[in-house]
Amino acid sequence: MTTIFSARKIITMNPSNPEATHVAVRDGRILGAGSLQELEGWGQYTLDETFKDKVIMPGLVEGHSHAMEGTLWKYTYVGFFDRMDPHGKVWDGAGDIEAVITRLEEANGKIDDPDAPLPAWSLDPIYFNNERVSREQLDRVSTTRPIGIMHASGHILNVNSKALELAGLLKSGINNPGVPLGKDGLPTGELKGPDVMTPVGIHVGFDRDMLACDEEGLIDFAKLCVRSGVTTATDLAARLPEEAVNMMLEVTARKTFPARIVPLRYHHGVTPDELIKHATSLKKQSTDRLRLGKIKVVVDGSIQGFSARIRWPGYYNGAPNGLWYISPEHLRHIINASLEKDLHIHTHTNGDEATELVLDCMEEGLLKHPSRDHRFTLQHCQLADSAQFRRMAKLGMCINLFANHHFYWGDEHYNLTVGPERAKRMNACATAIESGVPMAIHSDAPITPLGPLFTAWCAINRLTASGRTQGEEEKIDIDEALYAITLGAAYTLKLDGEIGSIESGKRADFAILESDPEDTDPTKLKDIKVWGTVQDGRIFSAADL
Amino acid sequence: MPEQNKMPVTIIGGYLGSGKTTLVNHLLRNADGKRLAIMVNEFGELPIDADLIEAQDDDIISLSGGCVCCSYGNDLIMAMMDMAKMDPRPDHIVLEASGVALPGAIANSLSLLNDYSLDGIVVLTDVETIRERAGDKYMSDTVLRQLEDADIVLMNKADLVSDNISGDVSSWLAEKSPGAQIIKTERSVVHPTLMLQDFERQPVSGLGMKHHDAGQFNTELVVPDGPVDACQMANDLIENTPGLVRAKGFVKSINGTMQTIQIVGKRAEITPAPEGAEVGVITISVGG
């Protein structure tokens, strides 16, 4: 059974056949792209003209996201920017604290049980001139119901008095840098850092394992994929216990499930040897739509949370250096064992010192276990300098830069965390390409919204939220950006032989766009409308989800 | 929760290979009826000697004498909150921090959980490698911050180096761990009395026994003549008791209320005393 899709234009990303008008699909795979006449030779076919006015691109690949983006939409969205939920509703951004309160009051009115918690997410006070949300402001919404708002960064939680009371923290005498106190000596309701958030978080409805994604969350995540043109997305840090794997295997195998998910096993909480063993056994359970067996190692924290490990001269505001989340010995062990056993690692580093450690360990590991095509990928790696990019190239590493971060927190980095010069080199896409490091760019959803076209826009324009261009020299062009969100990302997942371009033999994964990104003003790229996707030859219209 | 009902937590920190696991096993072997709960970052090559293990579940190992060992994985605070619901409750929690963790930060986090009180931060060091670690390109500040956080520093493998070197390292440690008492040990062997505040079974006077491996420690009962300023008395004890590792007891304060004094290393804590407390502070010190 062959279907030939017609389109206004097909951008194939296949260098030997860059553009086409038709693509022929059989059994979920691409027979070929070309003119109708060229494709007719494959034999009997049905012509599907659903996309005749649309532009088809390879299905977009999100190389760093978390499926919990789907789960978070169970909670009330109070972010500063407009954001689309899995059902296609666009939530208006909350422009000031009053708007946040109003949004919470609406949500409050919809819950009958007066004791039930009210969790909300994606607050970001940097857009309110850093005015903090106080316990008293949230008490205006309710004094009987615990309320908590997770910040967009995921590192801070604001709660009301009831929540503090339930956690036994509505008291004076608390002496903890993560718990600021008000003039009355009681906590203001702001809780900084995971260890401080946890004891209160459970009372405001944030589940035990925030990274875990349930069945409904996974389905909602896949809907967001369709709405943003994504056909393959990573779930970058999961513990992947057996129940979760079984659930994911079952859900992704459904005929109606529209995306390919690549979950990576998170290193924390098990020994290096257990990690290797688990990843090895997961690898064997892989299916077409659930690609298992890769490893994620988190080396340091975040720059805006001052927990990233950065090299001299350190943080611009003089904050002490951040935290290691793994010892060099364990990192070395995991890298060596993975090279030896052909397991694929992605490392999270934000600060350049953490990146340096990974490069050192790789250099050592590769001497012992030479590997021609390991494609170990540095995730975020936001602060790398050009010398580090040159080392990455020599070591055969890939990079996935956090282009969106630059837009949301670029001003913060310029003013506070790393200062002007280093802020300009953050997420240095142009340097990566020039150095010959295979590159992808990402959203880290739910930290920022899933949407590779927006991510491409960020990398092309390098605008910050305040409208400044930050790092003119690190801008990339539209072709490079489109490559990064398709084949570039596929390459970092070792999937570039299967997806990332519209090419004979590959999976029939397409992003269906309302207009042509190659013929769009690059400053408008983020506004291109996504009709939906085709995944493994199956059509998913965003409007019908 | 009244102070005396809180579960005491001893945090054991120190870089990889400094002997934390050996210390944990040593404490378990010498628990002497005390029900310890050991919290470890992960079960690896088992952190517990095989003969102590009675049964193993996913995240819990049952140990002889009613002790348990739990792995806290990626969420220490959640695991501690679960532990608080454990029935019967452990007498004392020993928390083995990961090699890169900052024990002071863990103590800060635990202070927000009402079921626990900090008993002390013990940081282990390997005499042979600590100076090198402290100069490491990547780990230097982490190692130094661990030392800064310590109430007690164990100078492990002290028997393997010359007196000269041991003396050098000891004075270097004294500078880097200004709040700590430093104890020389061999293979992490140290008397549990020095490690875990044992309030129910206070060491009786005369317990000042010579413990072969742990070296010598002395106990003394200090009974002030009349009401005292508890803070002042704690500071005096810290300054004037050579080799003071711990102290705990009760004094009558100037305003007539009874107060608990608890000292670990050079850190003192004053809290209201439980009912029926009798005046007297027991000090435990080494060397001298």
Ligand SMILES: [Zn+2]
């Ligand atoms: Zn992430």
